[in-house]
Amino acid sequence: MxxxxxxxxxxxxxxxxxxxxxxxxxxxxxxxxxxxxxxxxxxxxxxxxxxxxxxxxxxxxxxxxxxxxxxxxxxxxxxxxxxxxxxxxxxxxxxxxxxxxxxxxxxxxxxxxxxxxxxxxxxxxxxxxxxxxxxxxxxxxxxxxxxxxxxxxxxxxxxxxxxxxxxxxxxxxxxxxxxxxxxxxxxxxxxxxxxxxxxxxxxxxxxxxxxxxGMTEIRITVKGKSGHAGTTPMEGRADALAAAVSILKELPGMVLGEADRPVLTVGKLDVLPNGANVIPNQVVFTVDIRSANSGTIQRILRKIGQLVTDAEMPGIAFSTEELLYADxxxxxxxxxxxxxxxxxxxxxxxxxxxxxxxxxxxxxxxxxxxxxxxxxxxxxxxxxxxxxxxxxxxxxxxxxxxxxxxxxxxxxxxxxxxxx
Structure with missing residues (x-):
């Protein structure tokens, strides 16, 4: 042997x-x-x-x-x-x-x-x-x-x-x-x-x-405008982080209720310029989705795409990029x-x-x-x-x-x- x-x-x-x-x-x-x-x-x-x-x-x-x-x-x-x-x-x-x-x-x-x-x-x-x-x-x-x-x-x-x-x-x-x-x-x-x-x-x-x-990884970029944390009025802000949160808080619920129990993870998040007293002008985060059913992955991706489309805010631009897709x-x-x-x-x-x-x-x-x-x-x-x-x-x-x-x-x- x-x-x-x-x-x-x-x-x-x-x-x-x-x-x-x-x-x-x-x-x-x-x-x-x-x-x-x-x-x-x-x-x-x-x-x-x-x-x-x-x-x-x-x-x-x-x-x-x-x-x-x-x-x-x-x-x-x-x-x-x-x-x-x-x-x-x-x-x-x-x-x-x-x-x-x-x-x-x-x-x-x-x-x-x-x-x-x-x-x-x-x-x-x-x-x-x-x-x-x-x-x-x-x-x-x-x-x-x-x-x-x-x-x-x-x-x-x-x-x-x-x-x-x-x-x-x-x-x-x-x-x-x-x-x-x-x-x-x-x-x-x-x-x-x-x-x-x-x-x-x-x-x-x-x-x-x-x-x-099957799995996919996408990167979502949210762009706004920087400003001083103390002197920029709330109603005049284009806060990229606040806009990103409006998407982030909805993501976990998108996989719940799917029969094949897919998983979704936001694994990386970068906030720029990352200053305690500066309004964020850009947020970039990744979304990882995994399922044994390619149809489930595609359905969740469509939901995320619609969520990003519906998240229009004054002074904010959203973009999505596919980093990996595998059936x-x-x-x-x-x-x-x-x-x-x-x-x-x-x-x-x-x-x-x-x-x-x-x-x-x-x-x-x-x-x-x-x-x-x-x-x-x-x-x-x-x-x-x-x-x-x-x-x-x-x-x-x-x-x-x-x-x-x-x-x-x-x-x-x-x-x-x-x-x-």
């Missing part, structure tokens, strides 16, 4: 956790930052140690490739992202990257040769923490982002994604070379922490994801069957699940067979420094991933040349 190396897994997780802008306060690793550069150096170094052919695509996604015996065959890809939310945890994203590294290490240790090429991937900007929208690395791989988009996406300092890429030596204009399709990708497998309490509460080892819910996505039934088979082979307790969080897997599912594995999260906590998954639980999930990758790549023992 193949066994993953728990010590090696722990070392990788803890090593990547060091690359943070907020030491002692969780992981803050934004895409194309100096922390990103340090983490990518570590990942490439470890890929090289495993004998993988290492490359970075034009936009900064990292690949480590083990060629297969079949020439010009499509690759089986395993991995996740290595960026983080501000003050996040050590496992969200890196657990999947480490899974890829450990799978490659096991191929090396047990002398396995894939028939189909094996690629380990570490992707950028899944969280959307720097440029908004999320799953940017995989969306660029899928051809959903243009050079113009990368010029228009800006961080809080006004730096575009294209400019940030260039600082690390990447080229937004060459984004087309990052494209992958079903012609050169046979399958994609991602392991992720659950970020919820179900597996832990049920004392189960592995979640096999059947579907990822609900089903994972490959064939890969789910393999995952179930391997959980049973390893005597692991598993359950089928729906993911309420978005993952790179939902983008890959648009062009190749895709599977998503969950491992338990302590107390269901994520996106905080307290985020934790026991290394023994992560090891179990990685062993399921490894067995599945062996099947997907049709790997054989180099010495005996007999099928695994």
């Amino acid at each position: 193949f066994k993953a190396n728990k010590h090696r897994i722990q070392t990788h997780i803890e090593s990547l956790a060091r690359f943070t802008a907020t030491p002692g306060h969780g992981t803050t690793r934004l895409s194309y930052s100096k922390e990103d550069a340090a983490a990518r150096h570590y990942i490439k170094q470890e890929m090289n140690k495993l004998g993988l052919a290492v490359r970075e695509d034009a936009v900064g996604n990292i690949y480590g490739r083990l060629d297969g015996a079949l020439k010009n065959a499509p690759a089986v890809i395993i991995g996740s992202h290595f960026d983080s939310v501000p003050n996040g945890g050590s496992f969200d994203g890196p657990a999947g990257v480490v899974t890829g590294l450990e799978v490659a290490a096991l191929f090396q240790e047990y002398g396995l040769e894939p028939q189909y090429p094996l690629e380990v991937i570490a992707m950028i900007e899944e969280e959307g923490s720097r440029f908004g929208g999320g799953v940017l690395g995989s969306r660029m791989i899928a051809g959903q982002i243009s050079p113009a988009d990368l010029t228009e996406m800006k961080d809080s300092a006004g730096l575009s994604a294209a400019e940030a890429m260039e600082k690390l030596g990447f080229n937004a204009a060459d984004i087309g070379s990052a494209l992958r399709t079903g012609n050169d990708v046979k399958a994609f497998l991602e392991l992720h922490i659950e970020q919820g309490p179900l597996l832990e509460e049920a004392a189960q080892d592995v979640g096999i994801v059947q579907m990822i819910v 609900p996505v089903e994972m490959s039934a064939d890969i789910q069957s393999l995952l179930i088979e391997n959980c049973e082979k390893l005597s692991l307790r598993y359950r089928k699940m729906v993911s309420g969080a978005g993952h790179d897997a939902m983008i890959f599912a648009g062009f190749t067979d895709t599977g998503l594995i969950f491992v338990p999260s302590k107390d269901g906590i994520s996106h905080t420094p307290e985020e934790w998954t026991d290394y023994a639980q992560l090891q179990k999930g990685i062993e399921v991933a490894f067995e599945t990758i062996v099947q997907l790549t049709e790997a054989k023992k180099k010495s005996s040349n007999t099928e695994m």
Whole structure:
């Protein structure tokens, strides 16, 4: 029976956790930052140690490739992202990257040769923490982002994604070379922490994801006019914050009463100029909507659009921008069957699940067979420094991933040349 190396897994997780802008306060690793550069150096170094052919695509996604015996065959890809939310945890994203590294290490240790090429991937900007929208690395791989988009996406300092890429030596204009399709990708497998309490509460080892819910993220901008807090009469004000509140207070009620129980979150709000004695002249906030039914998402978006249209006020301008839209996505039934088979082979307790969080897997599912594995999260906590998954639980999930990758790549023992 193949066994993953728990010590090696722990070392990788803890090593990547060091690359943070907020030491002692969780992981803050934004895409194309100096922390990103340090983490990518570590990942490439470890890929090289495993004998993988290492490359970075034009936009900064990292690949480590083990060629297969079949020439010009499509690759089986395993991995996740290595960026983080501000003050996040050590496992969200890196657990999947480490899974890829450990799978490659096991191929090396047990002398396995894939028939189909094996690629380990570490992707950028899944969280959307720097440029908004999320799953940017995989969306660029899928051809959903243009050079113009990368010029228009800006961080809080006004730096575009294209400019940030260039600082690390990447080229937004060459984004087309990052494209992958079903012609050169046979399958994609991602392991992720659950970020919820179900597996832990049920004392189960592995979640096999059947579907990822649909989601959208929009940005609403409200523009007014600044003025002195003490000398501008109330009836003459164009207060952007007061106007924004008229919308904000209505949003939670828009999802109540929907049969499929969608969720809506206002996760980011910026008030300008943000002075205690200055009337706000601009408010920008994001609205995140998630549902297993695309019709529900569209209905809520129409309600928000009508709310913004009806919110006309003197001196106030409203605008809405879509940052991300993804329909609900089903994972490959064939890969789910393999995952179930391997959980049973390893005597692991598993359950089928729906993911309420978005993952790179939902983008890959648009062009190749895709599977998503969950491992338990302590107390269901994520996106905080307290985020934790026991290394023994992560090891179990990685062993399921490894067995599945062996099947997907049709790997054989180099010495005996007999099928695994």
